[in-house]
Amino acid sequence: MPRDIFILTENELRNAVRLDVKAVDVVEEAFAALGTGKVVMPPILSMAIPEANGEVDVKTAYIPGFDGFAIKVSPGFFDNPKLGLPSLNGLMILFSAKTGLVEALLLDNGYLTDVRTAAAGAVAARHLAPQAVETAGVMGTGVQARLQIEAAHLVRPFKRVLVWGRNAEKAAACAKDIAASLGIEARAEKDPARLVAESQLVVTTTPAEEPILKADWLHPGLHITAMGSDQEGKNEIDPRALVAVDLYVADRASQCEKLGELRSAIAAGVWKGGTPAELGGILQGQPGRANEDQVTICDLTGTGAQDTAIATFALAEAKVAGAGSVIES
Amino acid sequence: MPRDIFILTENELRNAVRLDVKAVDVVEEAFAALGTGKVVMPPILSMAIPEANGEVDVKTAYIPGFDGFAIKVSPGFFDNPKLGLPSLNGLMILFSAKTGLVEALLLDNGYLTDVRTAAAGAVAARHLAPQAVETAGVMGTGVQARLQIEAAHLVRPFKRVLVWGRNAEKAAACAKDIAASLGIEARAEKDPARLVAESQLVVTTTPAEEPILKADWLHPGLHITAMGSDQEGKNEIDPRALVAVDLYVADRASQCEKLGELRSAIAAGVWKGGTPAELGGILQGQPGRANEDQVTICDLTGTGAQDTAIATFALAEAKVAGAGSVIES
Numbered sequence: 001m002p003r004d005i006f007i008l009t010e011n012e013l014r015n016a017v018r019l020d021v022k023a024v025d026v027v028e029e030a031f032a033a034l035g036t037g038k039v040v041m042p043p044i045l046s047m048a049i050p051e052a053n054g055e056v057d058v059k060t061a062y063i064p065g066f067d068g069f070a071i072k073v074s075p076g077f078f079d080n081p082k083l084g085l086p087s088l089n090g091l092m093i094l095f096s097a098k099t100g101l102v103e104a105l106l107l108d109n110g111y112l113t114d115v116r117t118a119a120a121g122a123v124a125a126r127h128l129a130p131q132a133v134e135t136a137g138v139m140g141t142g143v144q145a146r147l148q149i150e151a152a153h154l155v156r157p158f159k160r161v162l163v164w165g166r167n168a169e170k171a172a173a174c175a176k177d178i179a180a181s182l183g184i185e186a187r188a189e190k191d192p193a194r195l196v197a198e199s200q201l202v203v204t205t206t207p208a209e210e211p212i213l214k215a216d217w218l219h220p221g222l223h224i225t226a227m228g229s230d231q232e233g234k235n236e237i238d239p240r241a242l243v244a245v246d247l248y249v250a251d252r253a254s255q256c257e258k259l260g261e262l263r264s265a266i267a268a269g270v271w272k273g274g275t276p277a278e279l280g281g282i283l284q285g286q287p288g289r290a291n292e293d294q295v296t297i298c299d300l301t302g303t304g305a306q307d308t309a310i311a312t313f314a315l316a317e318a319k320v321a322g323a324g325s326v327i328e329s
Numbered sequence: 330m331p332r333d334i335f336i337l338t339e340n341e342l343r344n345a346v347r348l349d350v351k352a353v354d355v356v357e358e359a360f361a362a363l364g365t366g367k368v369v370m371p372p373i374l375s376m377a378i379p380e381a382n383g384e385v386d387v388k389t390a391y392i393p394g395f396d397g398f399a400i401k402v403s404p405g406f407f408d409n410p411k412l413g414l415p416s417l418n419g420l421m422i423l424f425s426a427k428t429g430l431v432e433a434l435l436l437d438n439g440y441l442t443d444v445r446t447a448a449a450g451a452v453a454a455r456h457l458a459p460q461a462v463e464t465a466g467v468m469g470t471g472v473q474a475r476l477q478i479e480a481a482h483l484v485r486p487f488k489r490v491l492v493w494g495r496n497a498e499k500a501a502a503c504a505k506d507i508a509a510s511l512g513i514e515a516r517a518e519k520d521p522a523r524l525v526a527e528s529q530l531v532v533t534t535t536p537a538e539e540p541i542l543k544a545d546w547l548h549p550g551l552h553i554t555a556m557g558s559d560q561e562g563k564n565e566i567d568p569r570a571l572v573a574v575d576l577y578v579a580d581r582a583s584q585c586e587k588l589g590e591l592r593s594a595i596a597a598g599v600w601k602g603g604t605p606a607e608l609g610g611i612l613q614g615q616p617g618r619a620n621e622d623q624v625t626i627c628d629l630t631g632t633g634a635q636d637t638a639i640a641t642f643a644l645a646e647a648k649v650a651g652a653g654s655v656i657e658s
Contacts, residue, residue, distance in 0.1 A: 042374055045387055046371060051393065089431070329420075
């Protein structure tokens, strides 16, 4: 039985959805829903294709009250740059939560994932970072390094950014881009310890498999958002840091135990805290940062709830703008 | 970075792919590949949406040697008929196995799933049913009842079909449809015991949650393909039958243990056979039916490998036919 399906291309989606406060609020709504315990969010489907140095993840979540749910497919093929192609791609499909019919194909090539991932960093900063952030530090020099700083700046309008990366040239280029986009001081910092010492907010955005941020570097009034680890082998934060801080918060405890910084802390035998706090729980009123001096970590592995929220928002925005085309399936 | 994506609608796919020997061979190739142990096939992602009496399953598999892999999304929303909509829908997305880029969107509304599911029944019948099948019985009266019989007839050209269903009218309608499509005798049979007694091949296609086929009804020279159970709560075959037969074969042991008839036999405590034979193993030369008198069961839960195979085939056939359209993502 053929039916109309709405199709949005990457360009149409880039025009419809920007990394702004609206997008942050949409993603915050997803976390708030997660905090109610009523979201249905199955474990991530993950498939490796070793021959191509590739993997594909599928995420989804049903959020009560939302008309639809997204299925998000994220392939990561890490030899693509050799072919002149980006490593990360994919699409989202929005289904009616009433009938299961395909409502829209969001051919975003990973753009909406970039936005919802950065927006989650902003939600974490909004609710866990000290109120006064003068300097923000970012570790990593890729797309998310830029976007995480852009998103965090929406909720903590810091005056200065420090960028650290293994490659000094890339760090300089990243700092230059951030300075241009935000119109603030941004520079590369070669010493990661100094970057952390001078920052009140640090975002780690690398695919590191050994910690790049040491527990010894923690200082009063620091918030760290770690968003690089989303797979078993990854680890950005010294496991001891997770127990040294005043508050460790997972985006989703069950995911962080398997894929996040929490996995490494459990594997190292240092985590004895049982099930940790979740970002959604904080949004629902559980204790968060108690004062400006506390030290906090938020561990982001990426949730299907964010995908459902951003896809729903993108479709609505695109329709308002009159963008998109319709195909009869 | 926008790129071309090939789009095929349900009608285009119906024209490109039919339930014929070619489709059966394509699905057989998928099972043969599974039998090599080299296919990467993660567990099914499954999400329930109780408010809408709905569920959605996502399946995938990477088959070495195939240029692409499919992600298949199957929503089942069982209140849809009240709205005049089919319960089962969905689509397949074909990705390059080299780069992870989206190659094609197959907007089949579940059609390719219907075909690959029926084709798997034919593969099971081809390799496990007695050579001489005079009468085939089908339990259930839905789409798969018709398609399973159509597919089985391609490999065992039986002369007579018996149809049993809880609803006598639906059974009569199903028999009439089968008689018309295959040009052979087909009639509804009220007594399921008699249906099994008179058949050499029985296919069960129901969503039953209590056995509809008793172990006492088994007789020499019978093959049963059970394709209805694909979820935890379902059970078509008396658990005792699985150990009473000469050979029980799973489409995928790890899936049947969780979702198939094997799950019920394990839960009932009657299965002591450890990991069972798989259809792919039989295709790779493991012992199958030894003679015309043996009794065999094949338990089909549906595999991502079938989806990758049928999607790859569908795209190739559509391209040969010049069907489809292209969208720049």
